Amino acid sequence: MPHTMDLQNNGDENTGRLVLTGEITISDARELKEVLLKAIDTADDLRVNMEGVMETDLSLLQLLCATHRAALRQGKQVKVEGKYPAAITRVVTDAGYFRREGCVAEARESCLWIRQEEDKDG
Amino acid sequence: MEEDQGLERGKSVFFEEAGELLAELEDALLELEDAPDDQELIGSVFRAMHTIKGSGAMFGFDEVSSFTHEVETVFDLVRAGAIPVTKNLIDLTLAARDQIMAMLDASRGGEPADDERAEEITGALRMLLPRGGVGDEADTGRVAGADKGAPLSGAGEDVGEESSYRIRFRPEPEIFSTGSNPLHLLNELSELGECRIIAQTDALPTIHEIDPEACYIYWDIVLTTSKGINAIRDVFIFVEDTSELHIEVIDKPDATDDETETEYKRLGEILVERGDVKPKDLERALESQKRIGEVLVEQELVNPAKIRSALEEQRHVRTVRKKRKAKETLSSIRVASPKLDQLVNLVGELVTVQARLSQVAVSRNDPQLIFLDEEVERLTSELRGNTMSIRMLPIGTTFSKFRRLVRDLARDLAKEVTMTTEGAETELDKTVIEKLNDPLVHLIRNSIDHGIEPPDVREAAGKPREGTVHLSAVHSGAHVLIRISDDGAGIDPEVIRAKAVEKGLISPDIEMSDKEIFSVLFAPGFSTARTVSNVSGRGVGMDVVKTNVESLRGSIDLTSEKGKGTTVTLKLPLTLAIIEGLLARIGDEHYVLPLSTVEECVELVSRESDGSGRRRLANIRGEIIPYIHLREQFHIGGERPDIEQIVVTRVDGDRIGLVVDEVIGEQQTVIKTMGKLCNGLKEISGATILGDGTVALILDVPNMIHSAMTG
The missing domain is CATH 3.30.565.10 (Histidine kinase-like ATPase, C-terminal domain)
Structure with a gap:
């Protein structure tokens, strides 16, 4: 399945918007890393939209977390825009990745995976 | 011979249980209609079908078993998300439920079940199966399933009681390139039982340093399962050599026998056990009086994710223990209802005998006897309450x-x-x-x-x-x-x-x-x-x-x-068997008025006009209350005493008095139904036996007033 990783930059405000769609898995990890590197190096405020992601795996979560970590160190922001698609929530749930607060002290509130509600079956 | 009896008893238990399961099934299906995505409901439908199939086969109800299998097959696919929950599916499953009921009735000697209907239902159910031969498989699968009798899902056999395990799984960084997906392993693990998975990401570098194809994440897992430690190891069998894997038992069923109850280890203890915090650091952190987790994080001895993971473990084990405890305390036994009815009768008789004992004790004026009688009275009353509560159902x-x-x-x-x-x-x-x-x-x-x-x-x-x-x-x-x-x-x-x-x-x-x-x-x-x-x-x-x-x-x-x-x-x-009553006397006759209708008792001193008509009026604290003279109503002869008593009752919002010679007092009344001859008597709802062995009639106050007013 094809995928797109569309990065738009607004140079004036130093904001960036990355739209991911389609199938993004381990075989696309290298490509995604390059896009994310570019995104975080060129923008202070990065929005990632994953609403169109159809299939994915752990590698995507790792890369987004790593991006977030780099951003925290540089005093930048990374946020998820829009809804989490089913493909993402499945991986996040299966991997025990949803959390109530961030994994490191600095990311307590800005963590990308803080869930809004308690899990029903847990 | 004995075996036969055992089988018979087994069968009757099966019928009872199947009946309950079918009722639950119906509820679940109707709820599912409103919430088609509720996995829990889908699961309970599946389990009900599965249990009926399994125990049906065990007791030789092959027809029931194979029919149920068809429905179960469909719901297995629903559970897997392959078939959506539709109104049609619910209709069919409800029909299937009725069919199973009919089959069970038939095997209990009822009317034979409609085989064609069963064919219709299974035919329609098979239409729902996705194309690609699953339907055919269902046919052959039936034989295999019945032979094995093993559950369709979930790996491994039960090894008895549930235990909780703490698992730390750190795959080798290259796990992605070996073709293993750690998520699949985690999914397999959660199928073993109740499972909490927490990803630990502290080893994750920033995007600049990361190797995009390596795995940096490791997992803390708390799992409660009855499948045993080997089943857990089996999940990791292909990655065990290259991964770091620790499995520890943290809770067993017998662990809650002592005073630990539902409590579990303290947070610090868990962290030290896991090796996330050094005992020395913990001791130092404990010296400050703040919450231990906060202190440890503040001092950067451990990261928040580790604390969270340990807290999850604590919570998980606590809920598991609570559930287990609830299960233990809620355990119940089945009792045939005739036995219960007999118990109620016996308690009724006991209440009567106790009333007699009280009378004797009072008349003898023997302190020892009175003391004993009071004890017996207390016990009887408790026994009565308890027995009645057994008969109460929501x-x-x-x-x-x-x-x-x-x-x-x-x-x-x-x-x-x-x-x-x-x-x-x-x-x-x-x-x-x-x-x-x-x-x-x-x-x-x-x-x-x-x-x-x-x-x-x-x-x-x-x-x-x-x-x-x-x-x-x-x-x-x-x-x-x-x-x-x-x-x-x-x-x-x-x-x-x-x-x-x-x-x-x-x-x-x-x-x-x-x-x-x-x-x-x-x-x-x-x-x-x-x-x-x-x-x-x-x-x-x-x-x-x-x-x-x-x-x-x-x-x-x-x-x-x-x-x-x-x-x-x-x-x-609330109950039909025993009521609180007010005992009253008219001449030599005794009557019981249900206490629930009685408001107060007042003396009727001045005789009002003795003229004709049964309805009179009394002035009670300024309120005019009509009263009925029971002596006249029941045509009891003899002289009226100078001082009579009015028992004021409330019926449909109106206060109406009933005049009796004397009010004796409150009485626990065991209601005995009267014979057919008294069926036409609307004013009397039953009879009871008094302490001295005489019979008192129980008044049906609303009916009595009604007939007095109209008669």
């Missing part, structure tokens, strides 16, 4: 049965109806609940057939298309009020009146209040249905409902507003 079981009725009726009549309930936990005597079933069915049918309008009519009247039937139960003193209300068309008093006149039930020129007109509805032979549908209006009218309710010593009341809806209220006594 009315919710009956309510949920009606959901199916409402659904099917609405479909047959092309109406849209939902049923809402309230107070399902209200408890009533088992016998009352059983006898209540028919009247309630009738009333609900009436509501849907006559009350709720067709959707288009409702819409035109500015109401929601969907009508509502609301069932509620609420305690009110010694009674339970059950209301059946609908938001349908209501009843037009004029129509009822015209009909009643036409039927010659009332004379055309009589003035009547709406309430009086509605009471005509309960007159024998009254039915307003314009056409006789197969739902209601088959000649069995409201009068039958009324008789049924009255046989339970209850009463029925109807209110209705044209265009807004109708409410029927049933007022029922």
Whole structure:
């Protein structure tokens, strides 16, 4: 399945918007890393939209977390825009990745995976 | 021989359990209709089918077992998300449930089940299966499934009791390139039991340093399973050599026997056990009086994710222990209801004997005997309460049965109806609940057939298309009020009146209040249905409902507003067997008045006019209260004493006095029904045996007043 990783930059405000769609898995990890590197190096405020992601795996979560970590160190922001698609929530749930607060002290509130509600079956 | 008996007993247990499972199944299906995505409900449907199939095969009900297998197959796929929950699926599964019921009845000697119907259902169910041979597989799978008798899902056999495990799984960084997906391993793990998975990401570098194809994440897992540690190891069998894997038992069933109860280790303890915090650091952190987790994070001895993981473990084990404890305490045994009835009878006799003992003790004036009697009285009263509570059942079981009725009726009549309930936990005597079933069915049918309008009519009247039937139960003193209300068309008093006149039930020129007109509805032979549908209006009218309710010593009341809806209220006594009564004497005769109707007792000193007419008036603290002279009412001879007593009762909101010679006192009264000869006596609801062995009649106060007023 094809995928797109569309990065738009607004140079004036130093904001960036990355739209991911389609199938993004381990075989696309290298490509995604390059896009994310570019995104975080060129923008202070990065929005990632994953609403169109159809299939994915752990590698995507790792890369987004790593991006977030780099951003925290540089005093930048990374946020998820829009809804989490089913493909993402499945991986996040299966991997025990949803959390109530961030994994490191600095990311307590800005963590990308803080869930809004308690899990029903847990 | 013994084995045969064992098998027979097994079978009867199977029938009972299957009945319960089918009831649960029905509930789950109806709920599922409203919430088609609820995995828990889908799971419970599947489990019910699975259990019926398994135990059916065990006791030789092959037909039941193989039929159920078909449904189970479908729900296995529903569970896996391969088939959506549709109305059609629910309809079919409900039909399948009825079919299983019919099969079970047939094997208990009932009418033979309709084989063609079974074929129809299985045929339609197979249509739902995705293409690609699953349907064919189902046929062959049946044999294999029956042979093995093993559960379809979940790896490994149960090794008995549930234990909790703490697992830390750190795969090698190259795990992605070896083709293993750690998520699959985690999924397999969660199928073993209740599982909490927490990803630890502290090893994750920033995007600049990361190797995008390596795995940096490791997992803390807390798993509660009955499959044993080997089943857990099996999950990791292909990655065990290259990964770091620690599995520890943290909780066993017997661990809760001692005083630990549902508590679990403290946070610090868990962290040290896991090796996330050094004991020395913990000790130091404990010296400050703050929350240990916060201190450790502040001092950067551990990261928040580790704390969270440990807290999760704590929470998980606590819930598991609580559940286990709840299971232990809620364990119940099945008792045949005749045994229970016998117990109630015995307690009844004991209450009677105790009353006699009290009388003897008082008359002998022996302190020792009086002391003993008081002890016995206390115990008897407790025993009575306990025994009665065993017979009490929540009315919710009956309510949920009606959901199916409402659904099917609405479909047959092309109406849209939902049923809402309230107070399902209200408890009533088992016998009352059983006898209540028919009247309630009738009333609900009436509501849907006559009350709720067709959707288009409702819409035109500015109401929601969907009508509502609301069932509620609420305690009110010694009674339970059950209301059946609908938001349908209501009843037009004029129509009822015209009909009643036409039927010659009332004379055309009589003035009547709406309430009086509605009471005509309960007159024998009254039915307003314009056409006789197969739902209601088959000649069995409201009068039958009324008789049924009255046989339970209850009463029925109807209110209705044209265009807004109708409410029927049933007022029922909590229990049928023993009541609190007030014992009174007239001449040599004793009578018991149910205490629930009694408000107060007052002396009647000055004789009022002894003229004719049974109704008199007494002035009690300025209030004029009519009274009935029971001595005259019952034609008891002898002289009236100078000072009589009025027992003031409240019936339907009116205070009415009953005059007796003497009020003796409160009395626990065991109600004995009287023989057929006394069936026509409306004023008497039963009899009881007093302490000295004599018989006292129990007055049915509302009926008595009614007959005194009209007679």
